[in-house]
Amino acid sequence: MSENVSHRFDRLPATEAERDVEGRPTREAVLTFWAERFGIDPETFAAYTFWERGNGKIWAFTGDLETPVDIEALGMSFMRTRQEHWKPTTEAVQRFGPRADRNVIHLDREAAERFLAGEDQQLEWDGDWGYLVVTHDIAGGPEPIGVGLYVHGELRSQIPKGRRRDFSGE
Amino acid sequence: MDALSRYEPIVDDFEAFLSACERPLPPVVRVNTIKTTIERARRGLEAAGIELDPVEWHPGLFRLPEDQPGANWPYTHGWIHGQEEVSAVPATVLDPQPGERVWDATAAPGSKTTQLAALMDDRGLLVATDNNMGRLSALRSNTERLGVTNVAVTNEDARNHSLKPFGGEDYDRALVDVPCSCEGTIRKNPDTLEEWSLGHVEGIAGVQKGILSRAIQATREDGTVVYSTCTFAPEENEGVLDHVLDTENCRLVEFELPLEYQDGVIEWQDETFDSQVERAKRIYPHHNDTGGFFVAKLEVTG
Ligand SMILES: C[S@@+](CC[C@H](N)C(=O)[O-])C[C@H]1O[C@@H](n2cnc3c(N)ncnc32)[C@H](O)[C@@H]1O
Numbered sequence: 254m255s256e257n258v259s260h261r262f263d264r265l266p267a268t269e270a271e272r273d274v275e276g277r278p279t280r281e282a283v284l285t286f287w288a289e290r291f292g293i294d295p296e297t298f299a300a301y302t303f304w305e306r307g308n309g310k311i312w313a314f315t316g317d318l319e320t321p322v323d324i325e326a327l328g329m330s331f332m333r334t335r336q337e338h339w340k341p342t343t344e345a346v347q348r349f350g351p352r353a354d355r356n357v358i359h360l361d362r363e364a365a366e367r368f369l370a371g372e373d374q375q376l377e378w379d380g381d382w383g384y385l386v387v388t389h390d391i392a393g394g395p396e397p398i399g400v401g402l403y404v405h406g407e408l409r410s411q412i413p414k415g416r417r418r419d420f421s422g423e
Numbered sequence: 424m425d426a427l428s429r430y431e432p433i434v435d436d437f438e439a440f441l442s443a444c445e446r447p448l449p450p451v452v453r454v455n456t457i458k459t460t461i462e463r464a465r466r467g468l469e470a471a472g473i474e475l476d477p478v479e480w481h482p483g484l485f486r487l488p489e490d491q492p493g494a495n496w497p498y499t500h501g502w503i504h505g506q507e508e509v510s511a512v513p514a515t516v517l518d519p520q521p522g523e524r525v526w527d528a529t530a531a532p533g534s535k536t537t538q539l540a541a542l543m544d545d546r547g548l549l550v551a552t553d554n555n556m557g558r559l560s561a562l563r564s565n566t567e568r569l570g571v572t573n574v575a576v577t578n579e580d581a582r583n584h585s586l587k588p589f590g591g592e593d594y595d596r597a598l599v600d601v602p603c604s605c606e607g608t609i610r611k612n613p614d615t616l617e618e619w620s621l622g623h624v625e626g627i628a629g630v631q632k633g634i635l636s637r638a639i640q641a642t643r644e645d646g647t648v649v650y651s652t653c654t655f656a657p658e659e660n661e662g663v664l665d666h667v668l669d670t671e672n673c674r675l676v677e678f679e680l681p682l683e684y685q686d687g688v689i690e691w692q693d694e695t696f697d698s699q700v701e702r703a704k705r706i707y708p709h710h711n712d713t714g715g716f717f718v719a720k721l722e723v724t725g
Contacts, residue, residue, distance in 0.1 A: 324576060329570065
């Protein structure tokens with residue numbers, strides 16, 4: 254087995270059989286995660302390649318390059334697979350979340366504002382615990398804002414610090 | 424404004440030019456069609472109580488006479504990006520197509536990178552290079568917020584750009600939006616000209632020649648390179664084009680622009696440039712009530 258090299262991008266192996274770095278997720282497992290957790294058809298990602306840089310930080314890139322690639326960034330940061338529960342990034346959920354049909358929690362405007370400000374809030378939810386796509390209505394339809402962690406009757410905002418905004422005073 | 428007085432011989436209406444340079448500019452946003460439609464972005468902005476005016480020549484741009492672009496839901500969703508109106512010109516002139524290989528040679532903070540990605544429908548390969556790491560992190564946060572997935576970012580001097588990570592194959596198109604003396608941004612940054620010196624202009628022209636040369640070399644035969652600056656100085660504009668026409672395999676081509684402009688200048692002080700530089704376009708602040716800009720389209724011939 255080889256080691257993970259932290260500064261460069263390595264393409265995810267297609268399947269377990271092709272894996273040569275311990276603990277690296279496979280493309281197959283990534284597609285299964287999005288399909289099972291959020292109901293997003295694996296076809297959505299047919300043109301994408303997935304890359305790991307740093308332990309468990311997965312990036313999505315349209316197109317393909319010869320692996321490994323030693324550059325600053327490749328496509329979009331897509332998910333984290335280091336912990337037991339895999340976690341999509343805000344960017345990935347905003348970009349691909351409109352296709353999700355399960356584990357999606359829809360907020361009214363006031364709750365959406367609190368979520369965007371980074372607040373945790375008590376909410377009713379009879380679905381699974383864990384990471385959810387959080388949406389609200391804007392310009393005539395629902396739109397994903399980011400990722401929330403639902404546990405113990407509480408929706409915990411996972412909006413990164415730099416992307417939080419407080420619109421409540423407006 | 425003293426630095427501007429040397430342009431009196433080349434500007435069509437110098438009084439109007441000077442007085443436009445003193446007026447501030449309204450913020451402008453570009454709709455990010457990777458994540459939404461123009462119509463939905465417009466509705467989102469209106470629902471947020473933001474006044475907006477259309478921009479005649481480009482349906483995806485809105486002027487916001489009363490507001491800043493950053494503090495609203497459409498921004499949060501990556502539907503809009505604050506970008507000066509005239510800075511949306513070069514990407515439309517380059518006109519990259521979905522699936523092509525494109526290089527943005529001096530890309531940070533990524534206003535044009537994200538616009539190129541949208542024009543490419545977020546497909547193909549878009550390599551974005553800058554030598555300034557701090558500015559690259561601003562580019563990264565823009566590409567992420569706008570949901571761009573076809574971009575590959577490199578931190579290097581564009582003059583030594585390596586095609587190796589990208590299979591060594593030449594690009595179909597390149598955008599060369601070089602560092603410059605920024606005279607044309609005076610309406611946004613009134614202090615711009617305080618540091619002005621001819622030495623600086625001449626020094627930066629050397630860098631511009633190096634970057635443009637590399638872009639021409641890295642682009643395939645019949646491929647397109649667009650060169651742009653936000654400055655008026657002919658040393659950084661026609662002078663740079665004159666240099667590459669001499670040293671690289673390329674020619675300047677005509678192009679349409681739905682804005683008012685003046686042709687590139689052939690005579691400047693005691694210099695005469697290659698007559699092809701006339702095909703470049705000078706956009707002055709009084710022409711369309713924008714910032715100042717310079718843009719040229721080149722075809723690679725070998
Ligand atoms: C006019 S700005 C580019 C603006 C950008 N195209 C946009 O639309 O957001 C010029 C950029 O060139 C970068 N730069 C300066 N010298 C460079 C070099 N030798 N190689 C690569 N980038 C360089 C600067 O750091 C700066 O970000």
